[in-house]
Amino acid sequence: MNAAPNIAGIFPALTTPYHEDGSIAPEQFKANIARYNQTGLAGYVVLGSTGESVLLTAAEGEALLAAAKEAAAPEKLLIAGTGAESTAETIARTKKAAAAGFQVALVKTPYYYKPAYKAEAFIRHYRTVADASPIPVLLYSVPIFTGISLEADEIVTLSEHPNIVGIKDSSGVIQRVGEVTARAEKSFSVLTGGAGVVFPALAAGARGAILALASALPEKCVDLYEHWRNGRFAQAQELQQRLALASRTIVTEGGIAGLKYAMDTRGLSGGAPRLPLLPLAEARKRPIAEMVARLEPAAACA
Amino acid sequence: MNAAPNIAGIFPALTTPYHEDGSIAPEQFKANIARYNQTGLAGYVVLGSTGESVLLTAAEGEALLAAAKEAAAPEKLLIAGTGAESTAETIARTKKAAAAGFQVALVKTPYYYKPAYKAEAFIRHYRTVADASPIPVLLYSVPIFTGISLEADEIVTLSEHPNIVGIKDSSGVIQRVGEVTARAEKSFSVLTGGAGVVFPALAAGARGAILALASALPEKCVDLYEHWRNGRFAQAQELQQRLALASRTIVTEGGIAGLKYAMDTRGLSGGAPRLPLLPLAEARKRPIAEMVARLEPAAACA
Amino acid sequence: MNAAPNIAGIFPALTTPYHEDGSIAPEQFKANIARYNQTGLAGYVVLGSTGESVLLTAAEGEALLAAAKEAAAPEKLLIAGTGAESTAETIARTKKAAAAGFQVALVKTPYYYKPAYKAEAFIRHYRTVADASPIPVLLYSVPIFTGISLEADEIVTLSEHPNIVGIKDSSGVIQRVGEVTARAEKSFSVLTGGAGVVFPALAAGARGAILALASALPEKCVDLYEHWRNGRFAQAQELQQRLALASRTIVTEGGIAGLKYAMDTRGLSGGAPRLPLLPLAEARKRPIAEMVARLEPAAACA
Amino acid sequence: MNAAPNIAGIFPALTTPYHEDGSIAPEQFKANIARYNQTGLAGYVVLGSTGESVLLTAAEGEALLAAAKEAAAPEKLLIAGTGAESTAETIARTKKAAAAGFQVALVKTPYYYKPAYKAEAFIRHYRTVADASPIPVLLYSVPIFTGISLEADEIVTLSEHPNIVGIKDSSGVIQRVGEVTARAEKSFSVLTGGAGVVFPALAAGARGAILALASALPEKCVDLYEHWRNGRFAQAQELQQRLALASRTIVTEGGIAGLKYAMDTRGLSGGAPRLPLLPLAEARKRPIAEMVARLEPAAACA
Numbered sequence A, B, C, D: 001m002n003a004a005p006n007i008a009g010i011f012p013a014l015t016t017p018y019h020e021d022g023s024i025a026p027e028q029f030k031a032n033i034a035r036y037n038q039t040g041l042a043g044y045v046v047l048g049s050t051g052e053s054v055l056l057t058a059a060e061g062e063a064l065l066a067a068a069k070e071a072a073a074p075e076k077l078l079i080a081g082t083g084a085e086s087t088a089e090t091i092a093r094t095k096k097a098a099a100a101g102f103q104v105a106l107v108k109t110p111y112y113y114k115p116a117y118k119a120e121a122f123i124r125h126y127r128t129v130a131d132a133s134p135i136p137v138l139l140y141s142v143p144i145f146t147g148i149s150l151e152a153d154e155i156v157t158l159s160e161h162p163n164i165v166g167i168k169d170s171s172g173v174i175q176r177v178g179e180v181t182a183r184a185e186k187s188f189s190v191l192t193g194g195a196g197v198v199f200p201a202l203a204a205g206a207r208g209a210i211l212a213l214a215s216a217l218p219e220k221c222v223d224l225y226e227h228w229r230n231g232r233f234a235q236a237q238e239l240q241q242r243l244a245l246a247s248r249t250i251v252t253e254g255g256i257a258g259l260k261y262a263m264d265t266r267g268l269s270g271g272a273p274r275l276p277l278l279p280l281a282e283a284r285k286r287p288i289a290e291m292v293a294r295l296e297p298a299a300a301c302a
Helices: A026-037 A058-071 A087-099 A119-132 A152-159 A174-183 A195-204 A218-229 A233-252 A255-265 A282-295 B026-037 B058-071 B087-099 B119-132 B152-159 B174-183 B195-204 B218-229 B233-252 B255-265 B282-295 C026-036 C058-071 C087-099 C119-132 C152-159 C174-183 C195-204 C218-229 C233-252 C255-265 C282-295 D026-037 D058-071 D087-099 D119-132 D152-159 D174-183 D195-204 D218-229 D233-252 D255-265 D282-295
Strands: A009-012 A043-046 A077-081 A104-108 A137-141 A164-169 A189-192 A208-211 B009-012 B043-046 B077-081 B104-108 B137-141 B164-169 B189-192 B208-211 C009-012 C043-046 C077-081 C104-108 C137-141 C164-169 C189-192 C208-211 D009-012 D043-046 D077-081 D104-108 D137-141 D164-169 D189-192 D208-211
Touching: A009 A218, A026 A058, A043 A058, A058 A077, A058 A087, A077 A087, A087 A104, A087 A119, A104 A119, A119 A137, A119 A152, A137 A152, A152 A164, A152 A174, A164 A174, A174 A189, A174 A195, A174 D195, A174 D233, A189 A195, A195 A208, A195 A218, A195 A233, A195 D174, A195 D195, A195 D233, A208 A218, A218 A233, A233 A255, A233 A282, A233 D174, A233 D195, A255 A282, B009 B218, B026 B058, B043 B058, B058 B077, B058 B087, B077 B087, B087 B104, B087 B119, B104 B119, B119 B137, B119 B152, B137 B152, B152 B164, B152 B174, B164 B174, B174 B189, B174 B195, B174 C195, B174 C233, B189 B195, B195 B208, B195 B218, B195 B233, B195 C174, B195 C195, B195 C233, B208 B218, B218 B233, B233 B255, B233 B282, B233 C174, B233 C195, B255 B282, C009 C218, C026 C058, C043 C058, C058 C077, C058 C087, C077 C087, C087 C104, C087 C119, C104 C119, C119 C137, C119 C152, C137 C152, C152 C164, C152 C174, C164 C174, C174 C189, C174 C195, C189 C195, C195 C208, C195 C218, C195 C233, C208 C218, C218 C233, C233 C255, C233 C282, C255 C282, D009 D218, D026 D058, D043 D058, D058 D077, D058 D087, D077 D087, D087 D104, D087 D119, D104 D119, D119 D137, D119 D152, D137 D152, D152 D164, D152 D174, D164 D174, D174 D189, D174 D195, D189 D195, D195 D208, D195 D218, D195 D233, D208 D218, D218 D233, D233 D255, D233 D282, D255 D282
Parallel strands: A009 A043, A009 A208, A043 A077, A077 A104, A104 A137, A137 A164, A164 A189, A189 A208, B009 B043, B009 B208, B043 B077, B077 B104, B104 B137, B137 B164, B164 B189, B189 B208, C009 C043, C009 C208, C043 C077, C077 C104, C104 C137, C137 C164, C164 C189, C189 C208, D009 D043, D009 D208, D043 D077, D077 D104, D104 D137, D137 D164, D164 D189, D189 D208
Antiparallel strands: none
């Protein structure tokens, strides 16, 4: 196992662009990353929920990992989403990500057999994955999609594993950030997944965030983090409130289609998502474009 | 498209047996089917939730379809679980199932991007699948696992598609059975997924059931259906109550591991499930064995 | 304690009519009961959820109990809703209902301090109430309003108390009807609260139903029960499906305001509910009126 | 209507002490307040959820309002819980609280008829109450008890009413704090109800907190607020994490019984709650006492 990387700062959950025929577009994906390389983003998350990973084939996922590795500036930390329903498949994907040059595996909870997935099952699953993984593991709790929330006791127990280095907690439950930070291993990183609560989560003890919104508005998300790091709390509060409104319009209401449209308005390659996700409804376009323009008046169509 | 088959009666959701090394055991799977061929089961569901389909590789799934086709008696209707998160992958799997000789595709709802999956997304998804499918499609709503429940309006709308022939509704919401039966196309079959509510569901208008419990107790499940069909309501009520208690102990509390253990006690090939599902806790074994023995006193270890 | 009454058949959950100035209208309430006395209803439930009991003062509640006692035909069983959040207040109300001549107390679960209300709290609450009550107690589980569902184990334990004689289970979970009937004391009556599942609940083992819909359509609800009792299952299924659709339009979508409007269309005293319940939206009136007319073509404005 | 008071800082949700015979103990209640008068608490909330208001009679509630008015130091803001299910009863209670000298009414959402309570019903309810109230109204959203969460759009709309001055939001959803602060009238105060998220909520834009935990640990809760106000963020984060753990052990796991026991260990009058709330289980006492001693080593039994 490698020495655990310092997982802190703002990471975008990268989207997946497609060609008109529906096939993935790695060259557009790389162009997006080239743009992001010029920002203060701490690294990239590939094959996360925002990347439509559950709608991709295995070959497509591997192609995107390779493309990200090629395009990413060397100082950017590379995090791959590798969680599958079965423990064995999760390990297989994690090994492939490591082989592709990724430094951290982001492993979402299994979530299909909910009534059977008690704490014991999650602990066994994550330990088995972490034992087998060549790279450090980040837990990933995203109840809005999975219906499963990792609880503080489970997270603290798993934090003791030397190859489990943190968690992306997208629940929005900020109390848990404080409880976990207070109880877990000191090196354990809590990252929030909610652009509407970055500053509160940092206040509670988080070290950073993995954000869908950072694919469209990376600079502003990084600004917020820097405000916090440099003790500019009034500015942090003010920017956070604006990002909370932006996140609601673009991500909560727009979904992946809305986020991709926000990217389009900024000259990044967004496009439509894959079925069964529907293209963005026309009526949602203007509010999203206006929200982006309000936050990035000069940067549109850069 | 073929003429729609008459989808009625009791179907077991087949389990997947594994070898000691964790690989699938198609020969045990076929031996189970050979036993089931001698009962009044109407057919078989392969690669359903109970079959751990979400824990299998694509190759394993195809091997099990081929094995079932080989082993099943010709009068048994063959239903394959083919639902994937993406519409395209669902179509691909459905075509493979048809090519393997399956007669019906059981398509569970997509369920990851819950906030984005409104009625419009489900209707588009199912219509796209049904348009492309060489075999009739059964909708599958299983909120206990997916967190998604198809509502009556959506089901009724989809019932108008000529290649959508019914639904397996595992919600336990019996009111919906009556509403859908009253409003949907006359040929549309509602099947319940709950062994504890077969008789109430039939009373409400269902035509049959797809049951995990029928993998362990096929004869009793068929008896219940026959009581209903022949107007023996007092016996139906009495047997239903016993099966409700059995289903709670074996399936609700035991999960797939409990169901497989119940099969083991009857000389069928059950075994342990795959990780992250845990093996059955020792303390659960005796109540399950006793429940089976109470329902099938003579049949144990047949 | 009295000998337990035979609690079976169809009971309407009576609505509360108001004068134009917002005060209760006991004389209209009695006129409704006079109409119901001519049907096959088994008795009346006063001060239930449908009666807006949580919106009435103590004095108003007592006035309605007195009015019902005066108006009800002697053979009709009188059931009073007496559940309050505190155990002591529940006992006080139950004693008043007994003193007013009511024969059974319908006691809904406490529901405010949800995280604290484990099985032990419910069992202690109900035993304390039943010990102190001069009349038999019916448990009442109505999760749609309370967020609390009594589970089978709790119900079965409570069924052993000599003064707890049954349950009104409005959860719609029909599996529980069978489990409870199979496990509880033989004299214990399960009543369903859902007009959409009366026949399935009877099939599962229920003895009757307490229905909001029976305040508007008492004859049809009684017909359904009689079909079941006399073995006319095809007719029961057909009528149940019609009542399921009626219940959705009138009660599920219309709420108490919709139910009261349905009563108005039949010449009963419905009227508007009390704030914060809003009057029925105009757009909902026609579908409700049509639904009533379809079920009771000749009886409108009787 | 009065000029809106400045609602900021830490308010304890006061508990209700009882005599051994179960009657309320206003003299103990006043003694608790006399202790609290010597702290930096901004005022007191009487008849909130923590005060077991739903378990008290009307006369008991009025006695506690009078006792609080007598005991409270003049600079402490007096807030009365006055929310009832019916709009009319809520107004009646609010007028009584104003007559008793209370300065603000804390009005929880109605919550029984959940399916009927859409945004329109909440807005009509709160406007009707605020129109009639002689004192300013604080909205109160407490989904853990009511199952109802006021959404940002509703809150923002209601913030425009001149007699609605803020909200106690106990949902723990910190994103909403930021959204509401950004969108509502500038004078509108958001207070959090969660001791585990005071600092994150303040970071998001809240002005204070109404806390059960502040009945047991008022000094520490005030310290946290003062750390924030004076820009001591590292200390705020550290103390917040300790209070998050304390809140979990004492309030989340212990409930009102646990909170009262924590008060007992500090020489305040706690005692047992009223049925159906059960007395604190013996096994929970030691962890609570230890948690208090860790936070207030010198202050125990003051």
